[in-house]
Amino acid sequence: MNVVGLMSGTSADGIDAAVVSLEGAPPRLDWRLLAHVTVAHPPELRDRIFAAFRPETGAVDRLCRLNFDLGAAFADAARAAMDAAQLKPEDVALIGSHGQTVWHEPPTRGTSGATLQIGSAAVIAERTGITTISNFRARDVAAGGHGAPLTSFVDALLFRHPTRTRAIQNIGGIGNVTFLPPLGSSRDPIAFDTGPGNMLIDYCAARASAGAQSFDRDGKLAARGQAQPAWLAELMAHDYFRAPPPKTTGRELFGAQFGAQVWQRGQALHLSDADILATVTAFTAESIAQAYRDFAPIRLDEVYLAGGGVRNPTLVEMIRARIAPVKAYSHDELGVSASAKEAVTFAVLAYETYHGRAGNLPSCTGAAHRVVLGDLTPGKNQLSLLRAFGARNDKADEEECG
Numbered sequence: 248m249n250v251v252g253l254m255s256g257t258s259a260d261g262i263d264a265a266v267v268s269l270e271g272a273p274p275r276l277d278w279r280l281l282a283h284v285t286v287a288h289p290p291e292l293r294d295r296i297f298a299a300f301r302p303e304t305g306a307v308d309r310l311c312r313l314n315f316d317l318g319a320a321f322a323d324a325a326r327a328a329m330d331a332a333q334l335k336p337e338d339v340a341l342i343g344s345h346g347q348t349v350w351h352e353p354p355t356r357g358t359s360g361a362t363l364q365i366g367s368a369a370v371i372a373e374r375t376g377i378t379t380i381s382n383f384r385a386r387d388v389a390a391g392g393h394g395a396p397l398t399s400f401v402d403a404l405l406f407r408h409p410t411r412t413r414a415i416q417n418i419g420g421i422g423n424v425t426f427l428p429p430l431g432s433s434r435d436p437i438a439f440d441t442g443p444g445n446m447l448i449d450y451c452a453a454r455a456s457a458g459a460q461s462f463d464r465d466g467k468l469a470a471r472g473q474a475q476p477a478w479l480a481e482l483m484a485h486d487y488f489r490a491p492p493p494k495t496t497g498r499e500l501f502g503a504q505f506g507a508q509v510w511q512r513g514q515a516l517h518l519s520d521a522d523i524l525a526t527v528t529a530f531t532a533e534s535i536a537q538a539y540r541d542f543a544p545i546r547l548d549e550v551y552l553a554g555g556g557v558r559n560p561t562l563v564e565m566i567r568a569r570i571a572p573v574k575a576y577s578h579d580e581l582g583v584s585a586s587a588k589e590a591v592t593f594a595v596l597a598y599e600t601y602h603g604r605a606g607n608l609p610s611c612t613g614a615a616h617r618v619v620l621g622d623l624t625p626g627k628n629q630l631s632l633l634r635a636f637g638a639r640n641d642k643a644d645e646e647e648c649g
């Protein structure tokens with residue numbers, strides 16, 4: 248079955264779309280990445296997404312419009328990925344779309360969580376004709392979880408090692424990690440958000456360049472400065488880092504408001520723009536290393552880095568220095584490129600949902616139990632999908648009956 252996975256993360260830089268060929272069922276799930284594309288958001292759309300992140304600017308009329316316009320953008324990205332894989336829509340069974348998170352409230356003691364991803368699945372199914380599964384996070388949240396990190400399920404399924412303990416670290420707008428004990432270990436995987444990934448770096452790069460740069464390309468600005476240890480310690484005193492997992496965060500905590508405070512503090516300390524960039528980059532690296540020291544259930548053997556942050560060598564070097572002697576590799580070495588990782592995740596999760604199997608790990612998201620994730624929006628291919636599904640089950644029943 249060919250499945251397209253779609254993701255637009257908290258960086259809101261663009262849409263990652265992957266086409267994955269999938270066969271079988273866990274624990275023997277065969278997968279092959281056929282193509283991956285990143286479609287950058289036009290600046291106008293990016294501005295509207297950023298406006299949607301804040302209660303002051305994210306009015307319901309704008310959210311309503313954006314939900315539909317993003318649906319169209321996701322459909323276009325799915326088409327671009329199918330073109331790259333040289334597949335026609337008729338060759339693709341499913342689309343799994345994460346959507347764009349615009350607001351996320353983690354569950355707290357006594358209060359359930361709430362999360363909102365937009366990018367209308369109706370528009371995606373209408374424009375592509377392909378059955379679309381969306382809104383993966385909501386069901387885990389409804390079951391008492393954080394709805395994240397959902398990559399944990401796919402990490403545990405595809406990347407556990409027979410003898411080595413791995414950490415799979417994604418560095419998107421927010422950072423998140425999955426700790427994977429070896430296969431056969433009685434320990435469960437653990438996953439959580441480590442804190443800001445590129446979010447604060449992006450904010451400060453935009454401030455330092457008067458809006459000309461939306462991120463610190465190749466970590467060049469930070470490389471010219473010096474991280475300030477005392478200020479870094481101040482930043483690390485944030486309550487988020489002390490809270491035990493499961494835990495998740497987003498722009499509500501580390502977005503523009505936090506960025507503005509950090510920028511102001513850097514100015515008050517009379518630091519150069521480069522020193523501010525170096526310190527916030529070190530902040531991301533230190534929050535990741537600190538999370539490993541505090542919450543890794545057993546000693547780590549190796550770390551794999553995914554997400555756009557991998558393309559910032561200053562950040563990667565700072566992480567390497569802090570986790571040594573444990574080595575960090577690129578996620579590419581696991582057979583899925585660092586930038587395709589999350590899109591692949593949502594293709595696999597759509598495949599699992601379609602087959603009626605649960606896609607969350609309660610040890611990672613904090614949900615009360617395992618649940619089948621997502622909403623299903625039928626495409627033109629829905630009837631043929633159902634027929635194929637029914638035929639396979641009839642065959643399985645016949646075989647079972649001898």
Ligand SMILES: Nc1ncnc2c1ncn2[C@@H]1O[C@H](COP(=O)(O)OP(=O)(O)O)[C@@H](O)[C@H]1O
Pocket residue numbers: 255256257258259260261418419420421445446448449461462463464465466553554555556558559560586589
């Ligand atoms: N060449 C680069 N140099 C430095 N940072 C980069 C580079 N390319 C991408 N990035 C960073 O990666 C981010 C996008 O990463 P991504 O994994 O797509 O995050 P998200 O899932 O939050 O959208 C950008 O906002 C930027 O911070």
Ligand SMILES: [Mg+2]
Pocket residue numbers: 255256257258259260261262263419555
């Ligand atoms: Mg992105």
